Amino acid sequence: MEERQFRLNEYIYSSLISGLFKEGKSEDAMNLWKEMIKKGCKPNSVVYSALIDGLCRVGKPDDAEEVLFEMMNKGCIPNAFTYSSLMKGFFESGKSDKAIQIWKEMAKNNCICNAVCYSVLINGLCGGGKLSEAKMVWAQMLSRGCKPDAVAYSSMIHGLCNAGSLEEALKLFNEMLFQEPESQPDVVTYNILFNALCKQSNISCAIDLLNSMMDRGCDPDVYTCNIFLTALKGLDTPQDGREFLDELVVRLFKRKRTLGAYKIVEVMLQKFLSPKASTWEKIVQDFCKPKKIQAAIDTCWRNLYS
Structure with missing residues (x-):
């Protein structure tokens, strides 16, 4: 854009600064902020909010609060996103009192x-x-x-x-x-309950909830697998961890939810719990579908000539 003489405005800088922080490139984000100021681009509430959110993401809520003061002194009004980012930053840094103070400031400034x-x-x-x-x-x-x-x-x-x-x-x-x-x-909500139920040794209720989750179209993830593996380990149950996960893989394949099935297979392999031969057959059959093979071949050719 600069080569074509397009002038970068505050909204473009906001997107770039936010993106760099999300990628963990905080130094590049701060350099871009300084470049923006140096080039005379006046920051607005959107850019200030992106900077505050980014600083909180990298564990610097105190620096973010300083930016908030500067923002307000320059006549830019913080919005709900600005305050939310700062609250979250202080909570994650273990400064809950500061986070609550920000909440009160938000109410005092009549921010909805x-x-x-x-x-x-x-x-x-x-x-x-x-x-x-x-x-x-x-x-x-x-x-x-x-x-x-x-x-x-x-x-x-x-x-x-x-x-x-x-x-x-x-x-x-x-x-x-x-x-x-x-x-x-979502799966996070279910995992919270799975963990609580399993800690009370109420595994049957947890499994019922797992069945309900899958019926509602929500797939288990790595944390789900780990919760049940820990709960089943050492218990006098007819089903061990390997058999339990293998059964989940088969059920997901039957429902054509292959992505969820592969996530569980990955967990099994990482924990040296090899799926049954019949399950491997389903995995190989899915991998060997003509379209998938062609896509893999195309990817190989692109990598060779790129």
Whole structure:
């Protein structure tokens, strides 16, 4: 763009700075920020927010707060995304008091809280063992007509499980099942409950929940496998870890969810739990479909001549 004499504006810099931070290239992101200032491009709320979010991602919430002060002194108004990033940064750095202070500042500055803000606050409070405070925020969110998303639900369920209130967590989970698509449970939510149930040695209930998860189109992941492998290890059950995972692979293949099946196969191989011969046959048959073979050959040729 620069070679073609296009002038880079603040929105382009915002995208680049955000992308560099997400790739872990914080030094390049900061150099780009300095370059932007040097070239006379005046930062707006969008660029400032990208910089604040990036600094929090690399564990520098105090530096991000300094940027927030500069941003406000320059007349740029922080939005919900700005405050959410800063709260999350302080929570992840173990500075929950600072995160709560940012939340209060947000309210004082009349910034409208959205579902993401509430999710960050609830997740941080639950992660810090402050379940009663999280419940108060949850009640406030509902009273203001803000619908919890999957992150908020999962955070509350996690907090309840950690506090030993599994029955209350399951009740909230059942409520979650009847919400909008963005509030539906994902594999993270299920893993929280699997872990809690298995810790109470209620493996049969955990397996029932696993079956329900798969019926709803949600595939197990690495964490799911590890939870059940740990639970099954040392128990007097007719099914060992290898057989359990092998059965999951077969079930996923039958439902044509090959990506989920391959993830479990990968876990099995990493743990030296080789699938059965009949399962290997299904894997090889899927790999040897003509289109997949042709795609693999094409990739090889491209790599040779690139």
